[in-house]
Each structure stands twice: as C-alpha cells, then as structure tokens.
C-alpha cells in the first residue's frame with residue numbers, strides 16, 4: 155500500500171456517510187443553538203405564582219394567580235388558578251376584636267400552601283388590599299383600622315410566601331386596576347378595537363373607569379398609563395358610601411324623618427321592599443356607619459318596623475334622591491359635584507353588578523325598558539312567594555335585590571348618564587376566561603411589573619412550534635449518531651480490507 159492510499163483509508167472524512175452524518179449533526183446543533191438564543195427560553199415551561207387578598211367591606215377573598223415563568227410580560231398570560239372565600243364578614247367587622255381578623259385568613263392561606271408547589275413558596279408574593287369597608291373604619295377610628303391591618307399582617311407573615319404588605323388601597327387604584335384586569339384578560343391592549351370601561355359595585359363603594367379623549371377637569375379623577383406601547387388617559391372615580399349596602403342606608407335614612415322624641419312605634423313603608431315583608435329593625439344596626447349622619451345616639455336606641463309595599467315606580471323615584479345633581483362646579487358632572495366626561499365605548503360591569511343582575515336574569519340583551527319591566531315585576535312579587543321560590547338564597551340578598559337592581563339602573567342612568575345605547579354596550583360579567591373580574595389581578599400585575607410600557611418582542615416561534623422543532627432536531631442528531639456508528643464499525647470496501 156503506497157503512502158497516498160494509506161492516508162485516503164485512514165481519513166474517515168473521505169467516506170460519504172460519515173461526512174453526511176457529521177454535517178447533519180453540525181447543522182442541527184447550529185439551528186438548535188440559534189433558535190434557543192432567539193427564543194431565549196428553556197424547553198420546559200415553569201409556572202410562577204402570586205397571591206392577592208381582596209379584603210372587601212362584606213368579605214375577603216384569596217386569589218391565586220399563575221403564569222408561565224418565561225412569558226410574564228406577554229398580555230393575557232396570567233390567569234386565576236384558585237380562589238378561596240374567607241368564612242365570615244369583612245376584616246373591618248373585627249374592629250373591636252382585631253386578632254380575629256388575622257385568624258379568619260388561616261383556612262384560605264393553608265389552602266394556598268397546598269395549591270402552590272412547595273419549591274415556589276418563598277418566591278410567591280402575597281399582597282393584601284383592603285377597600286371601602288376599611289376606608290370607612292379609618293374615617294371612624296384610625297387606631298381600630300391600624301390594629302386590624304396589623305393583625306392581618308402578622309397572620310400573613312407566618313406563611314412561607316414572600317409577604318409584600320397589607321394596605322388600604324385608594325378608590326382610584328380600585329377603579330384603575332379593575333380596568334387593567336378587564337382589558338388584560340380580554341387582551342384588549344394589543345387589539346385595534348380599543349379598551350372597554352370597567353364598572354365595579356361593592357358593598358361600600360362603587361367605581362367607574364373608562365378611557366376618555368375629553369379634557370380632564372379634575373386631576374384627581376384622571377390617570378395616565380403607558381401599556382404595551384400605547385398611551386391611555388383614564389377617567390376614574392370611586393364613590394364612597396355608594397356601594398349597594400351603604401347606599402341602602404342612605405336611602406333608608408332619607409325615608410325616615412328623625413323626630414326629637416322618637417319612639418319604637420315608627421313604621422317605614424318601603425316601596426323597594428316586597429309586599430308582606432315586615433321586619434323589626436334597630437336604628438343602631440341599620441344606621442351605624444359614617445355614611446349616615448342624621449340620627450343622634452339617643453335616637454338610634456329605638457327600633458322601627460320595616461314594611462314592604464312593593465312599588466317599583468315609587469322605589470325608582472325615591473332612589474334617585476340619593477344622587478345630588480343640584481350643583482356642578484365643572485362643565486359636566488355625574489352627581490354629588492363630581493366631574494365626569496360623557497361615557498364612551500363598551501363597559502364590563504362586575505362584582506355586585508353581576509350578582510344582582512344575574513339573579514334577576516337581566517342581561518344586556520334586554521333593552522333598558524325591558525330591564526325596568528323585569529324589575530317592576532320582581533319588586534311587586536309578594537315576599538312569601540319569593541321565599542318559597544328561592545329557599546336556597548340568603549334572605550338578606552333576596553329581600554334586597556329589588557332595591558339593588560333598581561339602584562343599579564338608576565346609578566347608570568341618573569348617576570353616570572348612560573343612554574339606552576350605552577346600556578346595550580354594557581355587559582354584566584363575573585369572569586373573563588375563567589379569571590374573576592375585579593381589581594386584584596391588575597393590582598398584582600402592576601406591583602410585579604408584569605405589564606411593560608413597551609410591547610415586548612414577539613418570539614420567533616410559538617412555544618408549541620419551538621418544542622416540536624427542538625424535538626425533531628434532537629431526534630435527527632440521534633439518528634445521525636447511530637448511523638455514523640453503524641457505518642464506522644462495518645467493514646466496507648477494499649480499503650478497509652487492506653487496513654486489516
């Protein structure tokens with residue numbers, strides 16, 4: 155064998171199958187590395203979690219959110235994994251026994267520990283936001299509100315999560331974060347169709363939030379956001395005492411004229427309650443709120459008889475009086491001298507808007523006139539008939555749906571100046587894609603910086619495509635290696651013979 159021939163035999167690159175296999179492996183590796191760099195993500199999706207406690211005036215809910223670890227800046231990626239309803243009333247009801255406020259959270263927080271994988275506990279942020287019930291308590295007794303917050307803080311700090319604070323959020327935050335939640339879940343931030351407004355009705359306050367191109371005449375009611383590369387100027391206002399439980403107190407207060415020498419014989423004939431409804435109530439329990447100021451302490455010692463007469467027209471007329479429209483210092487007002495530009499676009503109405511309208515079976519497929527007819531029929535239904543028809547519904551809710559439904563329509567029409575067309579553009583919603591509408595998700599997205607000001611770069615491939623391509627290329631490499639081994643070991647051709 156001459157020298158030239160020996161070199162040819164020993165150099166495996168001269169064999170076409172080895173050359174092909176090696177080139178295949180090299181090309182696959184180059185493609186995989188390039189895609190991995192551009193895609194910038196590992197092959198396995200990992201989930202992260204966040205917890206937000208909504209400490210409302212009537213009760214507390216614990217929400218657990220989850221999102222794919224590598225996609226936190228994409229719109230619509232965070233979703234609700236779990237919700238737990240805390241037993242008992244809202245945290246402000248523990249003003250005289252603050253330690254119970256913290257204790258009340260135990261069951262739901264233990265559930266959170268089980269729901270979130272253990273290795274994620276320490277990096278899971280926990281936020282508690284309290285709304286109008288605590289705003290009212292703070293107005294009434296600052297020390298009591300501090301003690302209640304300290305108690306929930308102490309309780310939350312005993313958990314292995316990353317505690318981020320417990321505070322009373324402002325009405326503007328409540329409105330703006332509700333708007334962010336609705337539009338984030340509907341993926342409106344990146345759509346050309348624009349955003350929709352948010353209407354939140356609680357027990358103690360209510361919020362209206364929408365994008366407006368009009369001049370903002372009161373700076374307190376305006377917030378600017380830059381989200382995913384777009385600028386939004388929001389109008390938002392929160393009306394304290396206009397949640398459905400507190401406004402009922404305002405309404406009842408207007409129905410009863412206080413007398414210097416009040417007795418227990420006062421009878422309130424109420425058009426917003428059903429015929430046959432007849433309950434003895436205590437002034438103290440009904441009017442114990444900073445929203446109501448008419449009665450003196452000695453007057454509050456008495457009882458009164460609350461008797462329903464079921465007359466929707468009269469009920470509607472009486473409810474209108476809770477909105478003061480006699481004075482407006484701006485070019486336009488909603489009510490109580492509050493600036494409001496004309497409403498525009500679609501609206502999502504959630505929380506008690508949904509609970510009430512869902513029970514009454516009023517939807518936006520009904521015109522405003524039809525909605526009023528449904529309410530008229532409901533309000534005139536005798537109390538006994540209703541109780542028999544709905545044995546499972548809490549009596550307090552059942553008795554108040556006539557008032558609350560009439561209030562909702564009046565708030566939209568007389569308060570916010572909704573036209574029949576605006577009503578058609580309003581949807582009563584509980585959830586969007588299985589996540590509850592409310593301020594909590596928007597609050598967490600904001601505090602964790604999960605909504606970027608600028609639109610993030612879109613990855614080269616969707617995750618599914620990325621995983622499939624990586625799998626195919628990995629298989630290709632394996633096949634090439636196997637082929638290479640087979641051919642490298644197999645004796646083939648005269649050159650091989652000569653080596654032996």
Ligand SMILES: Nc1ncnc2c1ncn2[C@@H]1O[C@H](COP(=O)(O)OP(=O)(O)O)[C@@H](O)[C@H]1O
Pocket residue numbers: 209210211212213244285286287355356357358359360397398399505506509510551
């Ligand atoms: N199934 C239901 N039917 C009617 N009302 C309900 C139902 N579930 C909750 N609510 C009411 O929804 C309201 C929720 O308000 P909440 O969030 O606690 O107060 P806020 O937001 O003012 O602090 C309360 O008035 C509560 O009674």
Ligand SMILES: [Ca+2]
Pocket residue numbers: 210211285355356357505
């Ligand atoms: Ca609420």
